[in-house]
Amino acid sequence: MSYRRRLLELAAPLLALLFALLVGGIFLLAIGKDPLQVYLTMFRFNLSRLDSIGSILYKSTPLIFSGLAVAVGFRVGLFNIGVEGQYFIGALLASIVGFSLHGLPVWIHLPLVVLAGMLGGMLWAWLPIVLKLRRGAHEVITTIMMNHIAYALVLFFITSVFLDTEQEMVKGLGSPQVRMPKLLETARMPTMHGFLETLGIELPRHVYLNWFFPLGILLAVALFVMLWRAAYGYELRAVGGNPAAAETAGINTQRTMLSAFLLSGALAGLVGLSDLLGYFGYLDIDFPKGYGFTGIAVALLARNSMLGVILTAILFGFLRRGAEGVQAFEGVPMDTIVILEGVIILSIVVAVQIVNWYVRRQEKLMKRRQVTMERAGGD
Amino acid sequence: MRKQRRIALMVAVLFAVGVLLSACGQADQAGGGEDKLKVGLVFDVGGRGDLSFNDMAYEGLNRAAEEFGDRIEVKYLEPTGGGENREELLRMLAEEGYDLIFGVGFLFTEHIQKVAAEFPDTHFALIDGYIADLTEDSNVVCLLFKEHEGSFLVGAAAALATETNKIGFVGGMQIPLIERFEAGYHAGAKYINPDIEVLVDYIGTTSEAFKDPFKGKELAMAQYDAGADIVYHASGASGTGVFEAAVAKDKLAIGVDADQSLTASEEQRPHILTSMLKRVDVAVYNIIAAEVKGEYKGGYHIFGLADDGVGYAVNEYNEAMIEPYKAKLEELKQKIISGEIVVPVNNAELEQFLQDLGS
Numbered sequence: 083m084s085y086r087r088r089l090l091e092l093a094a095p096l097l098a099l100l101f102a103l104l105v106g107g108i109f110l111l112a113i114g115k116d117p118l119q120v121y122l123t124m125f126r127f128n129l130s131r132l133d134s135i136g137s138i139l140y141k142s143t144p145l146i147f148s149g150l151a152v153a154v155g156f157r158v159g160l161f162n163i164g165v166e167g168q169y170f171i172g173a174l175l176a177s178i179v180g181f182s183l184h185g186l187p188v189w190i191h192l193p194l195v196v197l198a199g200m201l202g203g204m205l206w207a208w209l210p211i212v213l214k215l216r217r218g219a220h221e222v223i224t225t226i227m228m229n230h231i232a233y234a235l236v237l238f239f240i241t242s243v244f245l246d247t248e249q250e251m252v253k254g255l256g257s258p259q260v261r262m263p264k265l266l267e268t269a270r271m272p273t274m275h276g277f278l279e280t281l282g283i284e285l286p287r288h289v290y291l292n293w294f295f296p297l298g299i300l301l302a303v304a305l306f307v308m309l310w311r312a313a314y315g316y317e318l319r320a321v322g323g324n325p326a327a328a329e330t331a332g333i334n335t336q337r338t339m340l341s342a343f344l345l346s347g348a349l350a351g352l353v354g355l356s357d358l359l360g361y362f363g364y365l366d367i368d369f370p371k372g373y374g375f376t377g378i379a380v381a382l383l384a385r386n387s388m389l390g391v392i393l394t395a396i397l398f399g400f401l402r403r404g405a406e407g408v409q410a411f412e413g414v415p416m417d418t419i420v421i422l423e424g425v426i427i428l429s430i431v432v433a434v435q436i437v438n439w440y441v442r443r444q445e446k447l448m449k450r451r452q453v454t455m456e457r458a459g460g461d
Numbered sequence: 462m463r464k465q466r467r468i469a470l471m472v473a474v475l476f477a478v479g480v481l482l483s484a485c486g487q488a489d490q491a492g493g494g495e496d497k498l499k500v501g502l503v504f505d506v507g508g509r510g511d512l513s514f515n516d517m518a519y520e521g522l523n524r525a526a527e528e529f530g531d532r533i534e535v536k537y538l539e540p541t542g543g544g545e546n547r548e549e550l551l552r553m554l555a556e557e558g559y560d561l562i563f564g565v566g567f568l569f570t571e572h573i574q575k576v577a578a579e580f581p582d583t584h585f586a587l588i589d590g591y592i593a594d595l596t597e598d599s600n601v602v603c604l605l606f607k608e609h610e611g612s613f614l615v616g617a618a619a620a621l622a623t624e625t626n627k628i629g630f631v632g633g634m635q636i637p638l639i640e641r642f643e644a645g646y647h648a649g650a651k652y653i654n655p656d657i658e659v660l661v662d663y664i665g666t667t668s669e670a671f672k673d674p675f676k677g678k679e680l681a682m683a684q685y686d687a688g689a690d691i692v693y694h695a696s697g698a699s700g701t702g703v704f705e706a707a708v709a710k711d712k713l714a715i716g717v718d719a720d721q722s723l724t725a726s727e728e729q730r731p732h733i734l735t736s737m738l739k740r741v742d743v744a745v746y747n748i749i750a751a752e753v754k755g756e757y758k759g760g761y762h763i764f765g766l767a768d769d770g771v772g773y774a775v776n777e778y779n780e781a782m783i784e785p786y787k788a789k790l791e792e793l794k795q796k797i798i799s800g801e802i803v804v805p806v807n808n809a810e811l812e813q814f815l816q817d818l819g820s
Contacts, residue, residue, distance in 0.1 A: 137549065233667075237666045237667055238666070241635070241636075241666050250591070250593045255591065255605040255606070255607065255763060255806075256567060256589050256590055256591035256603060256605045256638075257567040257589050257590065257591075257636060257637055257638035258567075258591070258637055259567065259568070259570055259571070259590075260636050287579070288548075288549075288552055288575075288576075288579065357545060361545075362571075366568075367634075367666075367667060367668065368568050368668065370545040402541060402546070405541065406546060406549055406550060406553060409538055409539070409550075410536070410538060410550070410553050410554070410557065413536075415539070416538075416539040416540070416541065419541075
């Protein structure tokens with residue numbers, strides 16, 4: 083049974099994916115493209131170029147962190163929709179620490195910047211969870227609200243407090259960038275080119291794959307071990323599974339929820355750092371949005387498995403890189419890819435529901451059969 | 462058990478299809494035209510369809526495509542929602558052997574700089590952004606506009622046409638670029654009539670401010686209620702809200718970037734006094750034309766009143782409305798071109814300008 087259940091659980095996301103590709107195919111047909119050709123181009127473009135592979139991993143990096151943040155929340159029974167705002171605040175603090183602390187060596191400055199990011203995420207998770215535990219305010223509502231506050235706050239800091247006014251301009255022409263000062267070199271996350279070269283892999287220079295990617299994988303493994311091998315992980319799952327029972331069993335549910343949610347926030351604080359420290363090097367009004375929401379899909383698709391998150395994040399990275407390819411080579415508009423992504427998320431939710439229902443029904447049938455068999459045996 | 466086998470089979474089929482797909486990927490497809498000049502353009506996020514800035518760039522690209530027909534091949538791309546892949550799109554076009562690549566908007570500044578350094582044989586054009594230390598031999602050209610000069614003229618037009626001595630300005634995102642529109646407009650109005658009052662509002666501080674017609678309408682309504690009878694908007698797609706407000710209050714509005722009388726609805730047209738033209742289309746077209754002739758030059762290309770890069774719109778719908786003021790506007794235009802009037806580009810310069818007017 084358990085082998086079969088595993089298989090089913092594995093099949094659900096795959097089925098969902100296939101279904102999404104079918105629906106996406108209908109859209110492609112509707113705009114006059116050959117779906118098979120488009121998908122072929124996507125695969126070829128993604129798998130036959132080294133820079134595509136690097137780009138997929140780079141694009142998946144923020145999604146690993148945000149998927150982990152959401153999954154940790156789900157495991158303790160909390161729905162953290164606030165990853166979005168948490169990573170914005172994280173990026174804000176990281177940026178401030180990154181451009182303002184002069185004269186530090188890399189090995190002090192960089193960890194400080196990363197810690198600042200995590201701290202920012204935690205800070206933004208702290209208020210909703212305290213409101214929930216003390217006042218019973220639902221975290222879904224409060225974290226969504228906190229997202230909006232975070233966007234506005236970050237913009238305020240960029241445009242009104244730390245705006246970089248040192249940019250050179252032709253007098254009164256064009257537009258300066260609306261951004262904070264650039265981060266110092268000591269705050270930048272190095273790319274993986276040097277390391278990969280020692281392995282004989284010559285990653286094209288323009289791929290921004292950096293050490294946040296392996297860091298994300300390490301974190302996922304660490305969280306997996308914590309969740310399934312450590313006492314704290316057990317408590318976390320117990321609280322997520324049945325808070326009342328956990329409480330009865332002597333687990334301090336309030337404290338577990340608080341710490342797990344803060345952990346989720348700290349992970350969320352890392353989401354924006356790969357882009358900030360590994361690519362842009364400055365925080366501007368155009369800082370990538372939406373990783374937090376995509377993270378929910380990543381966690382759902384991975385069924386809240388820490389290791390699964392790595393795979394599903396890479397899947398989303400694959401789609402996004404593929405989107406560039408089919409846009410450039412097949413003339414498929416960006417919006418079609420957005421639709422495809424949405425359909426995938428929807429079909430996953432549906433597929434997971436159907437599989438759950440099916441498994442439950444099978445288990446019931448099995449039990450009934452066992453009971454009748456036992457009876458028959460007993461007679 | 463039968464079901465179990467069926468599911469296993471399904472999974473197997475799925476994998477097989479996947480493998481097949483990737484295997485097929487190796488085959489077929491040959492390259493397209495060889496000798497054609499390839500022109501690529503990357504829009505800004507959600508840019509197309511704004512009926513102003515981005516659509517103007519598209520217009521220029523289209524015109525070039527029509528005019529040069531089979532001699533050029535054009536392609537345009539749009540970044541993902543967060544815009545984080547601007548650089549990858551630029552690079553992809555460069556790798557594909559595109560000869561001339563446009564980045565529409567100042568958000569491309571950093572990215573064009575990086576990509577251009579890596580593809581020294583590819584030509585780039587950046588609209589509204591500034592990259593330092595370019596020369597004629599550089600492979601980047603910055604297309605810059607003197608929006609303040611055009612805004613000065615529509616400000617003067619508003620001052621000539623107003624009956625309440627109160628006019629309004631609705632800006633999109635509060636950034637130096639849009640403040641330049643405001644400064645020019647303000648200066649032009651005060652130049653005509655020092656006693657005129659100019660109401661100023663901004664929609665927001667994010668790029669969302671350029672696609673928020675509801676807020677645009679709300680702010681324009683408030684300005685009309687406060688006594689303004691003409692409102693100039695520099696807010697991209699939010700401007701449709703300003704036009705709606707003008708219709709609702711039976712007042713006038715001034716469009717931006719494109720000749721917006723042409724794209725407005727039937728009922729809005731009588732309410733659009735004119736539009737401040739920012740000829741992004743001309744700029745895009747000119748650069749493509751130069752490239753076709755082999756005369757592309759790097760550096761800075763500045764479009765002002767003198768070369769009709771900016772201006773005010775006259776069309777069949779507003780001809781009667783704008784006619785009485787045309788002589789005066791042309792006179793001002795000549796004064797600006799000759800340097801007799803120096804239009805302020807920001808609020809500090811505006812203050813100086815107003816002081817000089819007073820003395």
